[in-house]
Amino acid sequence: MINLTTDTTKLQTKLLEKKYFELHPSLQKIIQLFSVIYAPIDKNSFISCLSKTGALDENNKPWSTKTLSPQIDKLLKAGLLVQESRQGAECHPLLTEIATRHAIKTEQFEIQVIALEEKLPIRTHWNDDSRRIFHSLRQCIREIRIGFYRQDPNFINKQIEDYEKYGDSEEKIVIQNIFEQICNNPFDAHWLSILPQGLYESSISSILLNSTLKLSASEDAFTLLEEECSHSGKHCSDYLHLILTEQMLLRGCTEEAQESLERISHEYQDNAAVFWGLLCFLRGENEQAITYYTDALKKLKKATGKRQIYFDTMGGLFFILALLKDGSVQRLKEAEEYTSLMSRQSDHWLRFIYGRLKMVLQVHQGDITQKQFVLSAHISSLEEENSLQTLFCSLCLYWMDAEGAKKRLPNLLEPLYRRSLASGYHWLAMETAELLSRLKPSSKYQKEAEALREDSGIHSIVDLIRPQEAWEMCLNALANLQKQPQTSLKPESELRLAWFITFYPSRCVLQPKEQKVNAKGEWSKGRPIALKRLSSGLSEFDYITPQDMRVCSCIEVYSEGYYGKVDYTFGEKAISALIGHPLVFWEDTPTIRVEIVKGEPELLVKKEKLGRLTLEFSPKLPESQNILHIKETPTRIKVIEITAEHRRIAEIIGIDNKLNVPAIAEKQVLAAINAVSGIVTVHSDIGGGSEGAEEVPAQTLPHIHLLPANAGLKISLLSRPFAQGGPYYRPGTGGETVIAEIDGKRLQTRRNLSQEKQLAKNAVAACATLTQTEEQDGEWIIDDPEDCLELLLELQTLGNNVVIEWPQGEKLRVSHNADLKDFNLSIQRQQDWFAATGELKLNNDLVLDMQQLLELLEKTPSRFIPLGDGQFLALRDFQKINYSINNDNHFQRG
Known part of the structure; x- marks a missing residue:
């Protein structure tokens, strides 16, 4: 949308207006018709409309293609018309409303609209002529403008309804923006004053609301509103007094705001209660503000008959602040309920703010995990x-x-x-x-x-x-911690944003898709989402995560036209923003999750034949890219961000990316290693420089990464030399000495490559499930959930011989094992029958009686019994336990 209030824009508008009124009336009619059409149009279609109006040229002859074409070229050259490549001409956006208003004044408007409706009609439904099917937002705006200039609010509402129900375009319609474009392009107080009451109120409120949000100058509209309300003009109304009150408060004029509120009629004071609450809050009268707000909300619920409803204006934000300022557990909970309600409304203009306030409220009530979302969220x-x-x-x-x-x-x-x-x-x-x-x-x-x-x-x-220290916030959160209800296995939202990736050596192509969960808890294949919506309309999506927002912030515009026609693409940093994202999949195999991990360049120092040494920088850096992505395994992409220091090292190594030095240069190589070890990870066959790097023992234990893969798991077997953190490697690969900076500290360790290999081999051999599954580059995919549970049991038996990690959070756990020795059976005589009772003791805290066990066994034929929250009970001697329970429960005395 064009900023209509900058000095440059105003000056340009005046110049265009001057040029327009200097034209011959026959050319003015051409501009007028372009303004009413409100879209690019080819010359043949335009002359067809123009001929229908009966317009004549300067010589009082009907226009023809031959006579019209040079005139359009002149108007384009003068800047009164504009034209993008491969499109027809259209009226300059800063001249559009001037020309249309002049068409009304010269009684040409209706003639032109009739011609337009005949020659360029809007498509209607084959079975219902009253249902219009708009193929673009611009087409709908054309009709809204016609309805506005005809002063027909019902017609305007019908166009909006048809566009939202039947339109082919995904662009969202924002009526306030359209009204402001019509009424403030340029602002004309006299023209505005002849509008009927409803359109006048909508126009003034649209101009001032957009001025508030975009901080554009709106003194003309504000002055007109102030004069109208102060002198009880013909348009003065209670609604306009509320608009004036809101503007006064935003401008810091509390006394004037109170005077405006006091002028509102007694019958309308219920609607004014929110503004009284806002005024009291800003003055520091918090309890009085809460009273006003509470009463206003009760009356709103009664008037609408809805229990789940909240204030639609910006004043509602300050009720949340008032409750937050109160700080009591009850008031904080109340505020969270309101913010939760509003943040779920995908089309609400304040949804994003309510969502952020909700996180703050949750932190204050004990959910300290929400703090990280606030810290990482895009502003x-x-x-x-x-x-x-x-x-x-x-x-x-x-x-x-x-x-x-x-x-x-x-x-x-x-x-x-x-x-x-x-x-x-x-x-x-x-x-x-x-x-x-x-x-x-x-x-x-x-x-x-x-x-x-x-x-x-x-x-x-x-x-x-x-603002509090981290420890203080944690203590306060603990003090405010309330007992949380048991979490449901059903996803919080029925929708989610997933990212589908196509890998090319030079780039990764991303396609965001909206997925929906069905009754079985399965996610759909996904519906592609236009990047434009993610770039400019994030407020539509109430399921977007903070990390999704960071990825969407990498969307770039690479061409722009007069009306904001833009093309969108992901910048190269988008792949970095996806690091650690749990919902990334291959585009061509959409059921396979992709792990995006952070990496850094490496300096490899190797001993060659005859004692010579080579220094190799990995990976080789391309000239144009600053972010590299490497497909490490079939399901993992490593992302490396290239800095100026990295490029300097690569330049020194040379264009072949390999520097050969004699054996006598070992001391110099060690010095070089010492210098760059804080910039890159160093793998060295000759040790490393000890200056400034703390020597720590190497960890050789295999690290087993478990990640969700559809209903199963993806297993990666890796080695991590530094116990404190740092990079992972394939066991036994890379240099013996590794130097890396971890948490701001330079560390050095000497790996035992053969031991890494042997321990990894032992771990695999101990897991029958892995040995029976095909390996691909150190990874295994296990699809069957029961096989996954068997693997978890096998890994448990390895104890401290492996490090098990769930990078995306633990999804499954065999939390208990049981066999016959844990099962106690008691038989009692009941007349001619014996009754058996029993229990299965799992630990001191968890005991299942026979009835519970029978119910669980009925749910699954497996020896793994689900206990909820991803936990399972594994039954050893499964058949014996099942037989004992089912056959000994009741039997006749014989």
Whole structure:
């Protein structure tokens, strides 16, 4: 959408307007018709419409292709029309409304609309002429504009309904943006004043709402609204008083806001209660604010007949803050319920903010895991989303991690502060300055915040929550921890975003797809999602994870036209953002999960024949790429981010990527190793430089990675020389000496390659399930869930001889083993029958009586009995136990 309020845009609009009114009336009609068509159109179709209007050229003759074509070329050259490659001409967007309004004034509008409807009609359903099928958003906007200029709200609503129900386009319609484009392009107070009440209110509120969100200047519209309400003009209404109240509060004018509220009629005060609550909250009257909000919500539920409903305006955000400020367990729980409700509404314009506030509330109630989501979540700039989202999400980060906020937020907030101040939104400017003063203590922002706050009497929300140390937050979370209900095995959402990857040596192609779960808990193949929606409409998706957001932030625009027509693609950093993502699959084999792991370049130092040494940099660096991806195994991609230091090392090694040196240069090689070991991982056959690197013992135990693969598991067998962390390798491969930086500390170890190989071989030999499954590059895929459970039992018997890891979280566990010695059977006489009772003791805390065991056995023919939450009971001597229970439960005295 074009920013209609910048000085440059206003100047350009005036120049276009001047050129337009200097044209001959016959050419003005051409511009008018283009503006009503509101889309690119070829010359033949245009002349067909133009002829239908009866328009004549300068010589009072009907237009022909021969006479029209040079005139269109002149108008294009003058900039009054614009044309993208391979498309027809259209009216310049800054001239569109001027020309259409002039068409109304000169009584040409209806003539042109009739011609347009005949020559370029909207497609209708074959069985229902009243149902319009729009093939693009632009086509729908054409009809909405016609309805607006005809002053027909019912017609406008019908177009919106048809577009949303039957339209072919995925672009979302935002009526406020369309109204602002019509009414503020340019703003004309006199023209606006002749609109009927409903359209007048919608137009003013649309202009001011978009001004708030994008911090564009809207003084003309605000002045008109203020005058209308102050002098009880013909359009003055209770609804406009609420719009004025909201604007006054955002501009830091609390006294004026109160005066506006007091002018609202008694019958409309129920609707005003939210704004009274907002006013009280900003003044620091928290309990009074909660009272207003609570009463308003009760009346809203009664009026609508809905229990699950919340305020639609931005004032609802401040009710959450008021409850958060109260801090009691009951109020925090209430706030979480409201934020949970609003964050699930995929089409709500404040959904994203409510979702972030929900995480903060959950941390305060004991769910400390939500803190990491707040810390890692993307914070959109003003250009990406809107002013409220940037401010509130920044506050959430500051409340959770003040030190991290100091690094991330100033570059986002300083433009927000400047724009808020320039556009007159002094409350936004004050809160932004307050937050910046905490992030940059020695800056000017504290004084500027005080100056903005001085006359308003507003209490800042920045200190609503005091940022805490990590340990303090954990202790408070423990203190507020409530007993959680038992988690359900059903996914929280019926939808999820999965990533499908096609691997090429030079690049990875990503395709995001929306998957839906069925009643059996199985996920669908997925429906592709357009990158444009993920780039500009993330608020539509209520199931997007913080990591998904980071991947979507890598979407780039690589061409742009007059109306925001853009093409989208993933930047090269998208693959890095997918590191560790649990839902990545191969595009050509969509049931196989792909593990994306972080890697780093390696310097390989090898002993060659005759004692010579070679230094090889791996991988070889391409000139244009800064991120490399290497297919390590059939299901794992290693991602390496190339830095300037890496390129410098590669340049020194040489274009052949291999440096040969004589044996006498060993000391110099060791010195070189010492110098670069903090930049790359070093594998060396000659040891390493000890300067600054702590020598630690090598770990030779096999590491067994277990990852979900459909209903089964993918097993990888790896070696990790450093117990403290660091890279994994295939057992027995690579150099004996490894030097790497781990958690900011340089470590060195000497591997026992032969022992690594032998221990890995022993581990595989001890697991019959692995020996019976085909191996592919150190990986095994086991599809049968029961075979997976057998493998887990086999791994358990290995004890401390292996390290078992679940990189994506533990999915299965054989938590208990039982055989006949654990089963106690008691037989008692009951008249002519004996009754048997029994129990299976698994440990001191878990005992299953015979009835429970019978019920569990009925659910599965397997010896692995599900206990819930991914845990299983393994029965040894399964047939004997099953026989004993089923045959000894009741039997007749003989």
